[in-house]
Amino acid sequence: MASESTSGGPAPAGPLRVVTIGGGTGLSSILHGLKAYAGVPWAAPVQARPVVDITAVVTVTDDGGSSGRLRRDFKVLPPGDIRNCMVALSEDEALLSRLFQYRFARGRGLKGHSFGNLFLTALTHVTGDFPQAVKVSSEVLAIAGRIYPSTAENVGVEAELEDGTRASGETRISRATSRIRRVSLRPKVCKPVEDTLRAIAEADLITLGPGSLFTSIVPNLLVQGIPEAIAASPAIKAYIVNLMWQPGETPEFTAADHVEAVLEHARVNLLDYVIINTRPIGPALLNKYARQNAMPVENDLGRLKNLGVKIVGSDLVQEADKIRHDPEAIADIALELAAEGRTRRLEQKTRTSAS
16 A cells, blocks of 8 residues: 555454445445455454444435435435445445345336335334434344444435535436535434444544545535544544546546535544545546546645545555446555554553553
8 A cells, every 4th residue: 555654553352343434335445345354154254354433434425316206205314325324334245236226117106116215115114213214124134243324314405516516415406507516404403322422532543535526525524523533533534436426416526626616515633534536537438437527536645644644555446347446455555554543542542541
């Protein structure tokens, strides 16, 4: 890993606690990589490897597709991003993916819905509480970690665009034709889930991203108390920069533009590191993405350093039919930073005891 030096050293006994914050397929990639180190029997790490305690904090502002329909029809929080995280952390990811991601191709009222979304919606009504439904289903499926929504309240997201117009809802925001200036929640004030705050306070590493900047990552930072909890945690905090522009959300955004957006919305300095890809992407995929107005995110290192963050650069690309973060590469970096966070936590504890 090419990076500015970290002071990690060997971690003391006990799992390294990693909290991942985001949503969508981006969050799933880091969870998939960390799962190999989870402290559960079926995912027991190889001897001498660290054990990781995984918590995913997921946005709940999705209003499109199956999640949006269920949200409107049954007054539940959108289950789609939670479902993706469950699949990523499951024992038999291939089987659960086929089951939970299965979409009904026909049937009045069923067409277009995924089984996983229906499962979580039904369990919400059985338990009477969405976070409880997520907890119970995670236990039933024996996933390698915990998943919490950032808030249990029914919130949406709204964007203020540079041309002076506004776009309400994730679906409309993702189709914006003007650069996004700022996003906010509706209602503006919503309370966090207590388990989320507890996990943040106890973390050794907190990661933001990868994923849709304005609709998967930033909304979590707009929930009352979450950015302050992240800043107060002794954990190492790292932002994983997207590999490509996202049409409608981040066209022409550089790595520093991403970090600036995170810091401006959080309104508090909460990042120690930024993780960037340094590997060039193959021309065939570049041409494919260029036709969709998507190019690789530029690593403007000077601006990043001026923002006060340390830079970790590495080969993070997994190329197939789509460009995605390599789960194993991201997990390797996360383990190093989590070990550094554990050391920092213990040093802070020692200073506190001494005083």
